Amino acid sequence: AQSVTQLGSHVSVSEGALVLLRCNYSSSVPPYLFWYVQYPNQGLQLLLKYTTGATLVKGINGFEAEFKKSETSFHLTKPSAHMSDAAEYFCAVSRTGGADGLTFGKGTHLIIQP
Amino acid sequence: DAGVTQSPTHLIKTRGQQVTLRCSPKSGHDTVSWYQQALGQGPQFIFQYYEEEERQRGNFPDRFSGHQFPNYSSELNVNALLLGDSALYLCASSLSGDRTDTQYFGPGTRLTVL
Numbered sequence: 001a002q003s004v005t006q007l008g009s010h011v012s013v014s015e016g017a018l019v020l021l022r023c024n025y026s027s028s029v030p031p032y033l034f035w036y037v038q039y040p041n042q043g044l045q046l047l048l049k050y051t052t053g054a055t056l057v058k059g060i061n062g063f064e065a066e067f068k069k070s071e072t073s074f075h076l077t078k079p080s081a082h083m084s085d086a087a088e089y090f091c092a093v094s095r096t097g098g099a100d101g102l103t104f105g106k107g108t109h110l111i112i113q114p
Numbered sequence: 115d116a117g118v119t120q121s122p123t124h125l126i127k128t129r130g131q132q133v134t135l136r137c138s139p140k141s142g143h144d145t146v147s148w149y150q151q152a153l154g155q156g157p158q159f160i161f162q163y164y165e166e167e168e169r170q171r172g173n174f175p176d177r178f179s180g181h182q183f184p185n186y187s188s189e190l191n192v193n194a195l196l197l198g199d200s201a202l203y204l205c206a207s208s209l210s211g212d213r214t215d216t217q218y219f220g221p222g223t224r225l226t227v228l
Contacts, residue, residue, distance in 0.1 A: 004156075044206075045219070102206075106154075
């Protein structure tokens, strides 16, 4: 079975500061990993994904994430936070080959302080 | 490029009633997955449809059923509604040939059960 743990249900950073959202996963097979963002009253938008190859993955809106197999982590970062980054962020995992659906973490609410 | 669309946007039902939610996948996609997102939680996988058949199912009772049409659109049906079924229902589409099962989400249908 797969599972995803997102450390910190709420993270608050100042505008211009580094954003770090933590995600740890467990999977019995090599996983595919995803970060999604959800703005209020909207669906989920794909930020980035790790499948194979380069472990540092770049996404939209200046976000990036690094896959660390030894730490079973896939933390999301952005060098400089912007007010528009305030949203709910979800880490998700799927098994190789898919068809099982995505397993999501509980989400991290990112708050940007002016 | 049309994204994933869902209808209706909002729905209010009473306990014991039945509801049908609809989803049209992203252009070119042939696989549809449904998720339930309770307030303050991450999405939970309900089931996935491919070639008009349920391919995989999460931990949801038989009250939840679905259908996929030849044009790949899909319906989610929930019978004998319970208060606990109140949630945001998300539809996601993907391409069967994509082994990463990257899913693209619609805006969701907000179901309120009174």
